[in-house]
Amino acid sequence: MTHEHFEELLSAYSDGELGEVASPSDVASLEAHLPTCAPCTARLAEYRGMGDALRRRAHAETAPAALRQRIAATLEAAEATAASPWARRRRPMWSPGVLAAAAAVVLAVGLAVGGRRGGDSGTAGETAAQEVLDSHVRSLAGDQAHLFDVASTDQHTVKPWFSGKLDFAPSVVDLAPQGFPLLGGRVDFIDGKRVAALVYGRRQHKINVYEWPGGSESNPAGELRLGYSMLHWTHAGMVYWAVSDVNPTDLQELARNIDTISR
Amino acid sequence: MRYTQRVNEDADERSGRFAKLMMPHLDAAYAVARQLTRNRHDAEDVVQEAYLRALRYFDGFRGAGGGASDMESRAWLLTIVRHTCYSSRRRSMDRAETIEFDDRLHSNPLSVDEDQRLTIEQALAQLPYEAREVVVLRELEGLSYKEIAQAINAPIGTVMSRLARARERLRKLIGDVAESST
Numbered sequence: 403m404t405h406e407h408f409e410e411l412l413s414a415y416s417d418g419e420l421g422e423v424a425s426p427s428d429v430a431s432l433e434a435h436l437p438t439c440a441p442c443t444a445r446l447a448e449y450r451g452m453g454d455a456l457r458r459r460a461h462a463e464t465a466p467a468a469l470r471q472r473i474a475a476t477l478e479a480a481e482a483t484a485a486s487p488w489a490r491r492r493r494p495m496w497s498p499g500v501l502a503a504a505a506a507v508v509l510a511v512g513l514a515v516g517g518r519r520g521g522d523s524g525t526a527g528e529t530a531a532q533e534v535l536d537s538h539v540r541s542l543a544g545d546q547a548h549l550f551d552v553a554s555t556d557q558h559t560v561k562p563w564f565s566g567k568l569d570f571a572p573s574v575v576d577l578a579p580q581g582f583p584l585l586g587g588r589v590d591f592i593d594g595k596r597v598a599a600l601v602y603g604r605r606q607h608k609i610n611v612y613e614w615p616g617g618s619e620s621n622p623a624g625e626l627r628l629g630y631s632m633l634h635w636t637h638a639g640m641v642y643w644a645v646s647d648v649n650p651t652d653l654q655e656l657a658r659n660i661d662t663i664s665r
Numbered sequence: 666m667r668y669t670q671r672v673n674e675d676a677d678e679r680s681g682r683f684a685k686l687m688m689p690h691l692d693a694a695y696a697v698a699r700q701l702t703r704n705r706h707d708a709e710d711v712v713q714e715a716y717l718r719a720l721r722y723f724d725g726f727r728g729a730g731g732g733a734s735d736m737e738s739r740a741w742l743l744t745i746v747r748h749t750c751y752s753s754r755r756r757s758m759d760r761a762e763t764i765e766f767d768d769r770l771h772s773n774p775l776s777v778d779e780d781q782r783l784t785i786e787q788a789l790a791q792l793p794y795e796a797r798e799v800v801v802l803r804e805l806e807g808l809s810y811k812e813i814a815q816a817i818n819a820p821i822g823t824v825m826s827r828l829a830r831a832r833e834r835l836r837k838l839i840g841d842v843a844e845s846s847t
Contacts, residue, residue, distance in 0.1 A: 406829075413829035417803065419810045423825045449832050452839070453804045455785040460805055465695035469709045473691070473716045477680055480720055539718070540725050543745055606818050628718075629752025647755060 408432075412442060416449040530643065531634070533592045535627055537599070538610045538645040541588075549601055549608065550586035560587050564598055572598035572613045573640070573664030580659045582609070592643075602656065609646035609656060617641045622657045624650050637661045683723050686738045687716065693739060693805070694746045700801045701750040703790045715742070715749040743806055744816070747798070754794065788838035796831040803828060 411432050414420045420429050436442055541549045552563040561574040567589050576584045582602040590599040590612065597614040622635040633644045633653040642660070644653045694715060698708035719742055723729050728737050789797055795817075802813045814821045 409833055410826050410829040413832050414810070414825050417810070417828070419825070422810050423821055445836075448836055452785055452832065452835055456789065456800070456804045459786050460696035460700065461692070463696070463699070465691045465712070466705075466709065469695065469712060470688075470691060472709075473688075473713055474684075476713060476717055477684065477720055480680075480717060536721065539748070540722055543722060543741075543748055608818075626756075629755045647752065 408442075409445075412445055413449055416446055416453075527634075530593045530641075531625070531627065531632060534610075534612055534643040534645055535630060535632065537590050537592065537612070538630065541590075541599070541601075541610060542608060549588070551588035553586035555584050555586075557584055560584065560600070563587065564589070568596055568598055570598075570615045570640075572600065573660055574600060575660060575663045577602060577656070577659050577663070580655070582656050582659065604646065604648045604652050604656075607646055607648045609644055609648060609653070611656070611660070612643040612645075614641050615639055622654060624653065626650070633657055635661075679723070680720070682729065683720055686728065686733060687719060687742050689735070690739045690742050694742055697743055697746050697801055697805055698750060700786070700789060700805065701747065701794070701797060702753070703797075707753070711749050711753055712746065714753070715746040718749060719745045740806070740808075747802075747816070784839050785835065788835045791838055792831055792834060796827060796834070799824060799827045800831050800835070 411420060411424055411428060414423050415432060420432065424432075436446070552560055554560050555576065555578070557574045557576045561571070564572055564574070564587065572587075574584070574587065578584065582604055585601040585603050585608070587598060587600045590597055592612055592614070595614055597612050600611045600613070602609045602611060616639070617636040619638075620634075620636040622633050624631065624633045626632070630645055630647055631650040631653050633642075633650070633656075635642050635657055637660075642657065644656055646653065691712070694712050695708060698711040698715070699705060702708045702711055719726075722745070726738075726741055727733065728741070733741075789800060792800070798817065799813060802808045802816055808816065810821050810824045813824045817824070819827075
């Protein structure tokens with residue numbers, strides 16, 4: 403057993419996770435070795451001590467009061483824009499002070515968020531872009547993350563799965579040789595339409611490619627939004643949106659491959 | 666008018682439920698963001714943006730209608746904080762061209778203190794992002810190896826070796842700090 407491997411076992415043991423990652427014989431040999439070895443016992447204590455120290459340190463510092471207030475104000479303003487800004491509950495309606503304050507907060511948030519989102523122009527393309535990004539983040543974030551209705555790397559499993567669920571046949575191609583393995587797909591809703599969402603991998607990253615019929619031929623156009631790369635193009639009567647946290651050039655490459663291989 | 670009022674009550678109720686579930690985890694969110702961004706200013710920005718994102722995706726959260734445990738709400742929020750850190754980091758990397766340059770740009774380490782416990786934080790700030798991330802997921806978020814593997818989309822064996830390597834580096838760094846201060 404190498405020295406490094408032993409440190410891995412000790413570290414996993416300190417987390418109570420050794421059974422998850424090591425063979426029963428490794429567990430047994432470590433447990434037999436520990437009581438007889440002072441340096442290993444000390445190392446184990448050090449690992450645990452570092453964890454305790456980090457937690458103590460992290461919990462010793464609370465979020466600044468100013469941050470708490472800023473978040474409360476941001477949430478209030480976000481809700482005010484979601485509903486109608488003038489009819490705030492339990493306040494006199496149309497009070498000029500309330501109106502002005504609400505408008506100021508909405509404007510401030512709009513400016514802060516608008517810079518990153520590129521502004522809400524309200525056009526169809528803008529709606530689609532925002533919904534595509536929301537869908538991408540929703541498909542990956544949190545324990546309600548839902549990436550696949552059909553999880554398979556086989557295009558001959560994924561493509562037939564869509565038939566009967568959509569009124570068009572999406573391009574489903576296996577791009578594993580090109581470095582974009584197919585991972586699966588699902589039906590999603592963008593701009594009030596049922597669309598195909600195909601999921602491709604790129605190294606450790608996931609890429610959602612959305613597809614639905616429409617539009618006239620257009621070359622891929624990319625943008626960065628909230629730190630995500632997005633690429634939009636139209637080919638052979640199909641609108642495509644690709645979104646991921648990969649490098650924008652990766653999305654360009656994926657688009658080229660989809661267009662050449664699918665038709 | 667009646668419709669407008671109902672919409673507003675729904676919105677108020679929704680933001681009330683959101684605040685009740687998510688605001689108790691503000692300190693935890695800030696702690697995670699601080700370790701990942703390595704400075705308080707960026708951490709505040711990340712946490713604020715994460716709460717805005719969380720509000721937008723709240724309807725998709727399984728526990729939004731009630732019945733979510735404290736742990737579930739916390740885990741959901743912290744995942745969004747982590748994603749926000751990641752994308753804010755990508756934004757600054759796009760501006761700064763390379764990771765190394767970005768790391769120096771943001772190295773502005775957490776303030777130095779006499780307190781021995783601070784050195785663990787300083788040591789953590791020296792590690793690359795991937796190493797800091799697993800330490801935060803394990804020690805601050807308290808996730809199991811299986812959960813970490815899902816969160817970083819890597820095999821469980823990678824979680825084990827990455828954590829072990831991070832701990833060894835931390836151990837040596839803390840040793841260095843202690844030696845150089847005497």
